[in-house]
Amino acid sequence: MAHRWTNDLTQDDVTPEHLYMNRRQIMLAAAAGVGLAGLGARANAEEALVPNPWEDITQYNNFYEFGTGKGDPAANAGALTTDPWTVKIDGMVDTPGDYAFKDIMAAMTIEERIYRLRCVEAWSMIVPWNGFELADLLEMAGVQPEAKYVRFETLVRPEEMIGQKYRTIEWPYVEGLRLDEAMHPLTIMATGIYGKTIPNQNGAPIRLVVPWKYGFKSIKSIVRITLTDQEPLNTWQQILPNEYGFYANVNPSVDHPRWTQATERKIGGGLFSKRVPTLMFNGYEKEVAGLYDGMDLARFY
Ligand SMILES: Nc1nc2c(c(=O)[nH]1)N[C@H]1C(S)=C(S)[C@@H](COP(=O)(O)O)O[C@H]1N2
Ligand SMILES: [Mo]
Numbered sequence: 313m314a315h316r317w318t319n320d321l322t323q324d325d326v327t328p329e330h331l332y333m334n335r336r337q338i339m340l341a342a343a344a345g346v347g348l349a350g351l352g353a354r355a356n357a358e359e360a361l362v363p364n365p366w367e368d369i370t371q372y373n374n375f376y377e378f379g380t381g382k383g384d385p386a387a388n389a390g391a392l393t394t395d396p397w398t399v400k401i402d403g404m405v406d407t408p409g410d411y412a413f414k415d416i417m418a419a420m421t422i423e424e425r426i427y428r429l430r431c432v433e434a435w436s437m438i439v440p441w442n443g444f445e446l447a448d449l450l451e452m453a454g455v456q457p458e459a460k461y462v463r464f465e466t467l468v469r470p471e472e473m474i475g476q477k478y479r480t481i482e483w484p485y486v487e488g489l490r491l492d493e494a495m496h497p498l499t500i501m502a503t504g505i506y507g508k509t510i511p512n513q514n515g516a517p518i519r520l521v522v523p524w525k526y527g528f529k530s531i532k533s534i535v536r537i538t539l540t541d542q543e544p545l546n547t548w549q550q551i552l553p554n555e556y557g558f559y560a561n562v563n564p565s566v567d568h569p570r571w572t573q574a575t576e577r578k579i580g581g582g583l584f585s586k587r588v589p590t591l592m593f594n595g596y597e598k599e600v601a602g603l604y605d606g607m608d609l610a611r612f613y
Contacts, residue, residue, distance in 0.1 A: 321426040364437040368580040373513045377473040385513035391472045394517040403538040406454025420444035430562045430594045432526035436576045442504030447495045462494040463544035465536040487531035488544025524596040526560040557613040562594035566610050
């Protein structure tokens with residue numbers, strides 16, 4: 313599969329063995345009585361390579377359909393039935409319809425994408441996703457010329473999604489992208505992590521990943537994709553419009569009204585981890601800045 317972009321992250325950024333090795337080295341250093349300053353320096357030097365093991369990625373989640381605590385999705389998402397699964401593709405497309413997940417999988421080429429994930433709450437991870445470009449799916453359905461936006465919906469099934477028994481948010485969870493953002497080669501639909509089927513708590517069987525935007529744009533367990541000429545009202549914008557907008561591009565110079573976005577905490581960084589600078593467009597500036605030429609990013613947050 314031809315890659316239309318260059319990744320600055322490699323397998324070394326995710327391999328769990330690395331983390332275990334680093335942890336082991338740190339413990340050994342501690343046992344050998346290495347001074348605290350030396351130990352901290354070593355941990356910081358290794359920070360650039362700190363990967364996120366399976367455990368971090370699958371046990372520290374945001375997925376309000378299963379509860380609002382970071383451990384709730386891992387505890388509760390096992391109840392979700394993901395097979396059979398259907399994605400309705402409708403609106404301004406040539407071939408609207410209910411697409412069976414297994415037919416989508418048969419038509420798409422799965423590849424690995426190692427991406428940063430930056431939550432608007434100012435924590436981050438590096439995740440090795442498996443998936444395909446959203447553009448390939450949209451092209452399969454045939455995008456009509458009037459379409460300007462893509463709207464996504466998550467499943468509503470309170471019997472299996474315990475968080476949906478409460479009106480935490482108005483269900484379904486909704487997200488949206490401008491069509492050019494949706495068609496960008498960095499935008500993927502993920503169906504796996506670490507080469508394994510994606511766990512329910514991470515959005516099985518199919519979720520969006522838009523790596524230059526805050527994590528809330530990367531909507532999970534998608535059942536509907538609508539091509540439209542209206543800008544979708546996404547869930548978080550609907551709830552707190554002065555805090556969360558439609559664009560939600562990672563931007564260290566535009567703070568959240570209640571906290572700074574200049575830095576972030578890397579999950580799994582360990583005992584000596586400190587906040588690291590947040591990168592413009594989460595490190596994907598070269599690839600995506602052009603999408604926003606001439607836009608006031610403080611206004612279109
Ligand atoms: N349907 C749905 N999708 C969602 C969420 C959610 O609560 N419901 N949380 C979002 C947020 S805030 C983040 S940071 C990411 C977290 O993805 P992860 O749990 O795979 O790390 O999922 C996003 N997608
Ligand atoms: Mo998030």
